[in-house]
Amino acid sequence: MKDPVAAESVAPPGGGAVPGLLPRVLLAAVPVLSLGVLGAVPSLAIAWRRGARADWLAALVFTAVTVGWWFQIGLTPEETHGLRFGVDALLLSLSTVGAALHCLLVKRRAAESR
Structure with missing residues (x-):
């Protein structure tokens, strides 16, 4: 006879479902409140939970954008204009707004919605 505790500990937490609305709103607030520094956290949490x-x-995309933005901040002078400013603004917006919107708008799988 199998131990029920051991069988339950093998199953993924939450059954692989996307979290509800309140946890997703709180998770989406992480990149906004950190101004993009923690932009990869929501997508990593969703990927860890669902595993798709x-x-x-x-x-991977949001982690690359976040790391790229860190390097851009470190290598760009304080007063920038033109292309450098545009790249910085694009990476910042993708790291904050893009990551938050991805967290809020991620869809449930067809099997999970039934």
Whole structure:
């Protein structure tokens, strides 16, 4: 006879579902409140929870954008104009607004909605 505690501990937490609205709103607030520094956290949390290939790809993209923004901040002078400013603004907006919107608008899988 199998131990019920051992069988339950093997199952993924939450059954792989996307969290409800309140946890997603709180998770989406992380990149906004950190001004993009923690922009990859929501997508990594969703990918860890669901484990789908598309979720891991989104987490990889937002991690790359966040790390790129960190390097851009470190290598760009304080007063920038033109292309450098545009790249900085694009990376900042993707790292904050993009990550928050992704967290809020991620859809449930067809099997989870039934």
